[in-house]
Amino acid sequence: MRIFEFDTLKEIIDTMRKNKLRSVLTGFAVAWGIFMLMLLLGSGQGLKNGITANFEQRATNMVNVWPRRSSMPYKGLKAFRRLRFDNTDIQWMRQQHPEIEYISGYIGQSQSVSYNQESGNYNIEGVMPDYQYINNVVIHANEGRFINQMDEMQRRKIVVISDQVANTLFKEQNPIGHWVQIGSIPFQVVGVDRKASTGDQGRCYIPHNTAQLMYNRGLRTDEVYLTVVGLHTIKDNEAFEDRLRAGLNRKHRVHPDDKSAFGVWNQAASYVQTMSIFHTIDLFVLFIGICTLIGGMAGIGNIMVITVKERTREFGIRKALGATPATILTSILLESVVITTVFGYLGMLLGVGSLELVNSLLGSGSGESRFKVFLNPSVDLNVVLLSTLLLIACGLIAGYIPARKAVRIKPIEAMRAD
Amino acid sequence: MDIDAGEYVSIMGASGSGKSTMLNILGILDDYDEGQYVLDGKRIQHLSETQSAAYRNKMIGFIFQSFNLIPFKNALENVALPLFYKGITRKRRNQMAMDYLDRLGLKEWWHHYPNELSGGQKQRIAIARALITKPSIILADEPTGALDSTTTEEVMQLLTEVNNMGITTIIVTHEQSVAEKTKRIIHLRDGIIESDIRKHHENL
Numbered sequence: 001m002r003i004f005e006f007d008t009l010k011e012i013i014d015t016m017r018k019n020k021l022r023s024v025l026t027g028f029a030v031a032w033g034i035f036m037l038m039l040l041l042g043s044g045q046g047l048k049n050g051i052t053a054n055f056e057q058r059a060t061n062m063v064n065v066w067p068r069r070s071s072m073p074y075k076g077l078k079a080f081r082r083l084r085f086d087n088t089d090i091q092w093m094r095q096q097h098p099e100i101e102y103i104s105g106y107i108g109q110s111q112s113v114s115y116n117q118e119s120g121n122y123n124i125e126g127v128m129p130d131y132q133y134i135n136n137v138v139i140h141a142n143e144g145r146f147i148n149q150m151d152e153m154q155r156r157k158i159v160v161i162s163d164q165v166a167n168t169l170f171k172e173q174n175p176i177g178h179w180v181q182i183g184s185i186p187f188q189v190v191g192v193d194r195k196a197s198t199g200d201q202g203r204c205y206i207p208h209n210t211a212q213l214m215y216n217r218g219l220r221t222d223e224v225y226l227t228v229v230g231l232h233t234i235k236d237n238e239a240f241e242d243r244l245r246a247g248l249n250r251k252h253r254v255h256p257d258d259k260s261a262f263g264v265w266n267q268a269a270s271y272v273q274t275m276s277i278f279h280t281i282d283l284f285v286l287f288i289g290i291c292t293l294i295g296g297m298a299g300i301g302n303i304m305v306i307t308v309k310e311r312t313r314e315f316g317i318r319k320a321l322g323a324t325p326a327t328i329l330t331s332i333l334l335e336s337v338v339i340t341t342v343f344g345y346l347g348m349l350l351g352v353g354s355l356e357l358v359n360s361l362l363g364s365g366s367g368e369s370r371f372k373v374f375l376n377p378s379v380d381l382n383v384v385l386l387s388t389l390l391l392i393a394c395g396l397i398a399g400y401i402p403a404r405k406a407v408r409i410k411p412i413e414a415m416r417a418d
Numbered sequence: 419m420d421i422d423a424g425e426y427v428s429i430m431g432a433s434g435s436g437k438s439t440m441l442n443i444l445g446i447l448d449d450y451d452e453g454q455y456v457l458d459g460k461r462i463q464h465l466s467e468t469q470s471a472a473y474r475n476k477m478i479g480f481i482f483q484s485f486n487l488i489p490f491k492n493a494l495e496n497v498a499l500p501l502f503y504k505g506i507t508r509k510r511r512n513q514m515a516m517d518y519l520d521r522l523g524l525k526e527w528w529h530h531y532p533n534e535l536s537g538g539q540k541q542r543i544a545i546a547r548a549l550i551t552k553p554s555i556i557l558a559d560e561p562t563g564a565l566d567s568t569t570t571e572e573v574m575q576l577l578t579e580v581n582n583m584g585i586t587t588i589i590v591t592h593e594q595s596v597a598e599k600t601k602r603i604i605h606l607r608d609g610i611i612e613s614d615i616r617k618h619h620e621n622l
Contacts, residue, residue: 010508018490410448415486
């Protein structure tokens with residue numbers, strides 16, 4: 001059978017060109033289906049990317065714990081007792097909770113920092129080496145290092161400055177090795193944090209021990225930041241929070257039922273929650289996507305049925321001139337395949353183009369600091385290819401059923417049909 | 419009823435007399451239940467669609483009352499179409515089609531679409547299309563039914579020429595004047611051959 005000969009294809013393309021409206025209508029159904037599908041999937045992904053990006057500024061499994069006041073009397077201790085953390089709390093938490101991966105004390109103080117003529121008021125944060133991983137500190141290869149254990153042990157006067165601080169105090173100059181004044185004390189810059197932070201003023205990390213000394217904390221710390229591993233569900237996270245509170249209440253001799261003695265903020269829990277929302281959104285998008293596809297399929301099917309009916313007479317003529325049923329059937333089906341492929345591809349290009357356009361508009365319009373809702377919308381190309389294939393298959397089936405009937409009809413009857 | 423190669427026959431009869439049915443059977447466009455039809459020594463009955471298509475393509479040229487040109491193809495493409503189903507290359511097809519159009523005096527009209535042509539021109543294109551495969555039989559179903567008397571004359575002249583080329587020509591018609599042009603007139607009534615008259619004078 002000479003089915004896939006170039007000449008056959010040429011005849012089909014010729015027929016399509018001469019019947020532009022019909023071809024374009026069929027094609028439009030396909031292109032539109034694929035286009036909408038891509039927009040839908042892309043938007044879903046963009047939304048997900050945007051929301052997820054907001055979490056990435058800190059480790060998604062981060063927990064922040066801070067001491068408050070006891071709210072009930074317990075074992076002879078009065079209520080409203082001010083509670084405080086010190087170094088032993090950090091060690092104790094690590095020992096008690098194997099889920100903890102990184103942990104760091106935190107001492108925060110706002111202070112002026114100056115270099116030559118430039119100065120600014122920044123948040124000075126006394127943190128431990130682990131804090132790099134808790135807060136996703138980004139230090140580029142040639143821009144020094146974060147605080148290490150030696151800095152802590154020797155209470156070194158070194159500082160890691162954030163992007164904003166480096167830009168304000170040093171402009172284009174490389175800050176590494178230079179000395180800045182924090183208050184009146186000189187600190188040597190050992191690293192620059194290039195993490196794109198969200199709108200806060202600049203920050204300077206100094207060793208925790210140095211901060212304790214500098215701000216008269218003795219062995220105390222203001223807050224504790226930690227990350228946990230292996231907690232995947234909201235239930236896991238709640239259980240961990242309960243255990244953490246119970247342990248701290250015991251250690252600080254606080255009433256076991258006192259829920260407000262320590263503040264606990266668990267980013268992991270809100271992350272897990274958001275992700276579960278996205279899971280629902282994913283399902284929803286999938287559902288709408290399938291509906292869109294079905295719409296497209298119905299459109300193609302409909303047009304194919306009408307097309308074949310409309311062409312019954314032509315098929316009759318072709319048969320009288322010596323076309324076998326197989327050649328006619330093949331040409332109908334090939335035509336359908338060519339149309340769905342070409343227009344499916346077009347819809348795909350259009351979809352990719354639109355998503356890129358949306359992306360570039362959003363990228364140029366929003367500041368760094370904005371809470372991101374939509375970011376980098378993209379579509380899994382495999383899904384799109386699969387959908388296109390599905391539409392092609394659908395065009396085939398939708399064309400095949402009426403075509404088989406039309407081809408069986410006697411030429412003389414076909415030619416009488418008007 | 420026997421029709422020899424090269425004969426020029428017209429089949430006449432009132433509507434409903436079975437002349438169209440007969441033509442359909444002769445053209446292998448339709449199957450039949452009783453009797454037998456032998457074409458070129460081969461019995462034609464219960465053929466598969468593919469077989470009958472091959473016979474039609476090789477041996478039979480059709481001419482219809484309503485022309486049955488494909489509306490979205492121009493004159494040249496319409497004439498060339500049977501050759502496509504013969505598997506002849508596009509270039510060769512178009513050459514041959516142009517040649518036939520030229521013979522029928524329609525060379526200048528090759529790029530026109532059927533709706534831009536007169537009835538006579540359309541029928542001449544249909545004749546060119548029927549001739550292009552060099553068939554042994556031309557079957558014409560009321561070829562002049564949709565034409566005025568002048569063009570009817572022209573078309574009949576053409577069909578006579580076709581017959582003179584040695585092609586068996588069978589015309590179904592209810593017009594006496596058309597039948598007069600042929601050399602043998604078969605009258606049908608209610609599906610039965612009523613009369614079969616051979617004329618011995620020469621046309622043209």
